[in-house]
Amino acid sequence: MEHEITQLNSVDFKEISVQLEDSILHIQFNRPHKKNAMNLALVEEVMQCFTFGANLESLRAVVIVGSEGNFCSGGDISDMHLSSLNESEREETIWHFNRSFGRMITQVKHSPIPVIAAVEGAVLGGGFGLACVADITIASDSAFFALPETGLGVIPAQIAPFVAGRIGIDHTKRLALTGEKLNAEQALHLGLVHRVCSAHSIKDQINNAIKQLKQCAPEANSNTKRLLLGLNNTPLEQILDDAAAAFVRSLSSEEGIEGTKAFMQKRKPSWCE
Amino acid sequence: MEHEITQLNSVDFKEISVQLEDSILHIQFNRPHKKNAMNLALVEEVMQCFTFGANLESLRAVVIVGSEGNFCSGGDISDMHLSSLNESEREETIWHFNRSFGRMITQVKHSPIPVIAAVEGAVLGGGFGLACVADITIASDSAFFALPETGLGVIPAQIAPFVAGRIGIDHTKRLALTGEKLNAEQALHLGLVHRVCSAHSIKDQINNAIKQLKQCAPEANSNTKRLLLGLNNTPLEQILDDAAAAFVRSLSSEEGIEGTKAFMQKRKPSWCE
Amino acid sequence: MEHEITQLNSVDFKEISVQLEDSILHIQFNRPHKKNAMNLALVEEVMQCFTFGANLESLRAVVIVGSEGNFCSGGDISDMHLSSLNESEREETIWHFNRSFGRMITQVKHSPIPVIAAVEGAVLGGGFGLACVADITIASDSAFFALPETGLGVIPAQIAPFVAGRIGIDHTKRLALTGEKLNAEQALHLGLVHRVCSAHSIKDQINNAIKQLKQCAPEANSNTKRLLLGLNNTPLEQILDDAAAAFVRSLSSEEGIEGTKAFMQKRKPSWCE
Numbered sequence: 001m002e003h004e005i006t007q008l009n010s011v012d013f014k015e016i017s018v019q020l021e022d023s024i025l026h027i028q029f030n031r032p033h034k035k036n037a038m039n040l041a042l043v044e045e046v047m048q049c050f051t052f053g054a055n056l057e058s059l060r061a062v063v064i065v066g067s068e069g070n071f072c073s074g075g076d077i078s079d080m081h082l083s084s085l086n087e088s089e090r091e092e093t094i095w096h097f098n099r100s101f102g103r104m105i106t107q108v109k110h111s112p113i114p115v116i117a118a119v120e121g122a123v124l125g126g127g128f129g130l131a132c133v134a135d136i137t138i139a140s141d142s143a144f145f146a147l148p149e150t151g152l153g154v155i156p157a158q159i160a161p162f163v164a165g166r167i168g169i170d171h172t173k174r175l176a177l178t179g180e181k182l183n184a185e186q187a188l189h190l191g192l193v194h195r196v197c198s199a200h201s202i203k204d205q206i207n208n209a210i211k212q213l214k215q216c217a218p219e220a221n222s223n224t225k226r227l228l229l230g231l232n233n234t235p236l237e238q239i240l241d242d243a244a245a246a247f248v249r250s251l252s253s254e255e256g257i258e259g260t261k262a263f264m265q266k267r268k269p270s271w272c273e
Numbered sequence: 274m275e276h277e278i279t280q281l282n283s284v285d286f287k288e289i290s291v292q293l294e295d296s297i298l299h300i301q302f303n304r305p306h307k308k309n310a311m312n313l314a315l316v317e318e319v320m321q322c323f324t325f326g327a328n329l330e331s332l333r334a335v336v337i338v339g340s341e342g343n344f345c346s347g348g349d350i351s352d353m354h355l356s357s358l359n360e361s362e363r364e365e366t367i368w369h370f371n372r373s374f375g376r377m378i379t380q381v382k383h384s385p386i387p388v389i390a391a392v393e394g395a396v397l398g399g400g401f402g403l404a405c406v407a408d409i410t411i412a413s414d415s416a417f418f419a420l421p422e423t424g425l426g427v428i429p430a431q432i433a434p435f436v437a438g439r440i441g442i443d444h445t446k447r448l449a450l451t452g453e454k455l456n457a458e459q460a461l462h463l464g465l466v467h468r469v470c471s472a473h474s475i476k477d478q479i480n481n482a483i484k485q486l487k488q489c490a491p492e493a494n495s496n497t498k499r500l501l502l503g504l505n506n507t508p509l510e511q512i513l514d515d516a517a518a519a520f521v522r523s524l525s526s527e528e529g530i531e532g533t534k535a536f537m538q539k540r541k542p543s544w545c546e
Numbered sequence: 547m548e549h550e551i552t553q554l555n556s557v558d559f560k561e562i563s564v565q566l567e568d569s570i571l572h573i574q575f576n577r578p579h580k581k582n583a584m585n586l587a588l589v590e591e592v593m594q595c596f597t598f599g600a601n602l603e604s605l606r607a608v609v610i611v612g613s614e615g616n617f618c619s620g621g622d623i624s625d626m627h628l629s630s631l632n633e634s635e636r637e638e639t640i641w642h643f644n645r646s647f648g649r650m651i652t653q654v655k656h657s658p659i660p661v662i663a664a665v666e667g668a669v670l671g672g673g674f675g676l677a678c679v680a681d682i683t684i685a686s687d688s689a690f691f692a693l694p695e696t697g698l699g700v701i702p703a704q705i706a707p708f709v710a711g712r713i714g715i716d717h718t719k720r721l722a723l724t725g726e727k728l729n730a731e732q733a734l735h736l737g738l739v740h741r742v743c744s745a746h747s748i749k750d751q752i753n754n755a756i757k758q759l760k761q762c763a764p765e766a767n768s769n770t771k772r773l774l775l776g777l778n779n780t781p782l783e784q785i786l787d788d789a790a791a792a793f794v795r796s797l798s799s800e801e802g803i804e805g806t807k808a809f810m811q812k813r814k815p816s817w818c819e
Contacts, residue, residue, distance in 0.1 A: 387723050408719055408720055408723055409720055409723075409724070438715070438716070439716050464714070464716065464717060464736075467720060482724070485724035485725065485726060486723060486724060488697050488724070488725055489696035489697050489723060489724065489725055490696055490697070490698075490699040490700075492699075493695065493696040493698075493699050493700055493701050494696050494722075494723050496701050497695075497696055497701045497702060497706065497719075497722045497723065498719060498723065500701065500703070500706055500707075501706055501710060501715050501718055501719045501722070502715070502719075504706075504707055504710055504715060505715075509652075509707060512707055513645065513648040513652075513703075513704055513707065514645065516644075516648070516701070516703035516704060516706075516707075517641050517644045517645040517648065517703055517704065518641060519701060519703055520640070520641075520644045520700060520701055520703035520704070521637050521640050521641050521644070523699065523700040523701050523703075524623075524640060524699075524700050525637070526699065527699075528699030528700075529698070529699040529700050530699070531699055532697065532698035532699025532700065533623075533698060533699065533700075535698075536698055542697075542698075542699065544699075
């Protein structure tokens with residue numbers, strides 16, 4: 001384990017900074033000169049982190065933040081060096097780049113480890129999409145949100161489905177067709193973010209969220225997340241039958257035994273720090 | 274009919290108190306020493322009431338309330354006497370207990386008779402789930418809501434799908450992964466409850482809700498409920514074709530004829546008291 | 547094109563007034579003596595307009611408004627002259643009338659051209675349904691919303707599914723079972739409408755919405771709308787694969803080339819007026 005942690009903390013990452021501390025994996029975007037617009041390397045590095053995190057038993061949460069006042073301004077297509085390619089290569093490259101976004105957002109959404117995103121400044125396009133799949137999203141009051149794609153003549157292809165998953169199809173449609181900007185309070189009203197705070201208290205809010213997550217048992221959290229994310233794909237009666245079996249397993253698991261015991265003994269269970 | 278009513282008012286119920294008055298069936302949880310935590314007997318008694326109510330033609334609404342300041346603090350697993358069982362009996366017993374919750378919540382959700390829940394104090398776990406399937410949910414400002422399961426090392430197996438049906442998958446996920454408590458105003462903001470009032474005006478709010486329901490025709494209400502609860506299971510075009518046929522039937526039904534006539538004669542239709 | 551425009555501006559419409567100006571199609575309901583209750587002719591005229599608009603390349607938005615202080619009070623069944631029909635003719639006529647509502651609402655919802663609805667006064671039944679499928683809905687503070695069908699003994703057959711698409715099944719259910727009236731602020735809270743303003747500033751709000759829509763590329767908007775409205779019918783992975791291909795096409799389209807160029811040259815793209 002120590003070895004793996006050292007690997008992750010290594011200087012192998014170019015576009016993000018990564019730190020593992022107290023069972024929390026911190027990912028910071030590291031392209032402030034581009035307002036953290038995502039190039040392919042950044043997307044792939046984020047995916048590496050989540051693949052790593054999913055296999056790290058002791059991990060309790062992943063925290064994603066921006067840098068220098070902005071969360072993420074979308075996709076950085078200027079970084080793709082398309083001019084040297086012929087048309088079919090160009091199309092393939094763009095397809096791959098675009099589809100990678102969707103793959104990353106999908107991976108973050110289905111992360112078995114809870115994900116906290118703390119956003120500030122620009123939260124645009126792909127950054128907006130990412131904010132919509134975190135389990136807990138905290139916004140600085142400096143944050144503003146928009147889907148600027150149609151204003152550039154393109155479509156929010158990999159992002160729209162995830163925004164719709166968070167705020168519904170109709171609000172997503174309106175924002176995509178108008179490019180309208182939302183401030184943090186409006187985002188809170190739509191359920192896009194869950195807490196709004198001043199820029200200087202964002203660390204406190206992240207720590208509060210971590211503290212809340214740590215009250216809850218890691219395996220139970222992971223199973224609950226899977227249950228909820230699977231709701232749209234299976235008939236309800238089957239979900240409830242399977243969920244009853246999962247409940248039986250959770251109650252007889254180490255966590256369930258410890259949690260019930262701790263409750264009766266009026267003490268905190270072992271997974272709370 | 275009178276006979277059946279008398280049956281229901283009988284002392285056969287142990288865990289709930291039941292009263293039928295003015296075409297309204299009142300169910301009150303009767304385990305205040307356990308903050309109305311639900312044991313298997315309570316769950317089964319609630320189901321009996323709804324089975325009874327579904328066949329009682331004159332019934333206009335079911336009202337569910339807690340007692341002594343709390344609505345319901347979840348499932349009462351301590352009541353299951355598991356210690357005397359061997360492992361496989363134990364697992365079967367727990368599965369059955371857990372699955373029964375889901376069956377009760379499903380039955381309440383699909384009740385052809387409109388359901389009002391008035392909640393106060395603890396609205397936790399299964400109580401939270403039940404609050405999410407009532408057609409009209411009224412909260413005293415003393416109410417607080419949480420999904421405490423993962424904090425005990427278990428999962429909100431039978432409850433999460435119904436909470437997600439009410440407030441969406443993402444809010445449910447956040448509440449389940451953190452155990453975060455909501456107050457009544459926050460529950461109103463999420464659409465979990467529809468009205469918030471002071472503890473002493475909760476009866477007035479229940480009566481207002483009953484009055485509103487009684488303005489609407491019973492069969493039309495029942496058909497509308499079925500139409501809406503079936504939306505996710507059928508292609509839209511087929512729903513609309515079937516709904517047009519149901520409209521034709523409703524317009525030529527006794528209710529439709531009476532309703533249209535009353536409207537033209539500027540008087541209240543017969544089903545309003 | 548000019549010819550077609552002239553056709554649309556003709557006096558052929560009886561129940562609505564239609565005007566095409568600056569690439570915007572304005573539809574005004576023209577039955578103020580009935581609070582703009584919709585008869586079959588009105589429904590069919592609206593559908594004609596949308597069929598026309600879908601083929602008019604230069605069109606950028608459709609705006610729907612009421613008249614004399616009301617948006618639309620629902621369906622006008624009194625206009626159907628049912629008394630002269632035998633029972634089976636009568637049933638067929640009602641079925642056709644009812645189903646036509648659903649067809650119109652479906653067509654408006656899936657319009658490739660963005661739709662703005664500006665509502666005031668009565669927004670009832672079918673008017674409520676229509677308000678729920680516009681991409682941008684603006685409400686005067688005089689607006690009130692209700693589903694009065696069950697109070698008349700009938701069901702909101704063609705409307706409920708579209709209201710549920712906007713504000714969710716549970717809020718729709720509650721409104722349909724109680725006939726409860728919402729004011730404009732409550733409608734804003736539910737996401738039913740997107741902006742509330744005073745009656746005298748409604749034109750400004752419409753113009754603002756048009757201005758926003760015109761910042762966005764027409765084809766990109768149309769493709770984004772189709773992507774979002776198709777979300778519930780296709781597995782997510784297939785949607786994302788197809789969306790990546792659509793992104794490639796949009797980036798190499800005239801719009802995508804112009805949009806990217808304009809962004810780099812810090813000027814407005816050609817589709818903004």
